[in-house]
Every structure is written in structure tokens, then in C-alpha cells.
Amino acid sequence: MTISFDNNKPIFLQMKERIEDQILNDQLKEQEQIPSTTELVNFYKLNHLTIAKGIKLLVDAGVVYKKRGVGMFVAEGAKEKLLQQRKELFVDEYVLPLMQEAKKLGMAEEEIVHLMKQIKGREQT
Helix, strand or coil: CCCCCCCCCCHHHHHHHHHHHHHHCCCCCCCCECCCHHHHHHHHCCCHHHHHHHHHHHHHCCCEEEECCCEEEECCCHHHHHHHHHHHHHHHHHHHHHHHHHHHHCCCHHHHHHHHHHHHHHHHC
């Protein structure tokens, strides 16, 4: 099995996001132990420091915490914190540019909503 990474983003950030995704989709639950750095190194075939740097970002953000001698665990409230962060990022990276472009094109709010509903309808079929 080949695990690919995006060449346009540092791998440590992608590792951080993969763990976040596992928390968001309930593969890792609050107070549950995350895979060790060694397990992640062996699975992804990456440098130990790359994995450690991604996990450190999660610790700094309060998403995971360390139990000395035991391992790293998902923090209480981590999923909610990640959902809030991702929603804010979604607005900044997608909604604002969408609204700016729609304004340039003279599109009304109703037209944008109609297009979104059309696209959503296509995905459900």
C-alpha cells in the first residue's frame, strides 16, 4: 500500500491533519491513545522528526496531551475544538473567495444558494 502526500504542503502538517481527521471522524475518540510516533514512522515510512513535529503542533493546540511513560492521548473537547477551527478555515479559504468572485460577477445570494443546492443534489444521486 502506497500512502501519498501532497508535494505542496509540508509533510508534518499533513500528518497533523491526518490525526485531526481521525479525531473528527471518530476513529480516535477523546481520552483515547493515539498511535505512537514509532508506529506512525513505521506505517508511513517517514522520519521520526517529521512525525514528532506534527504531533507537537497537536499538543501545542491542546488537541492531544502526553501522559509521561504511557503515550499521547486525545484531549477532552478536541473534536469540538477541531470542528470550530476547520469551520473558520473553511470560511477564510473557500466562502470569502467565493463571495468575492460572486460579487465581481454580479451574482445575487439566491443564485449562489441555488447553485449550491444543484451541486448538492448531484452528489446525492
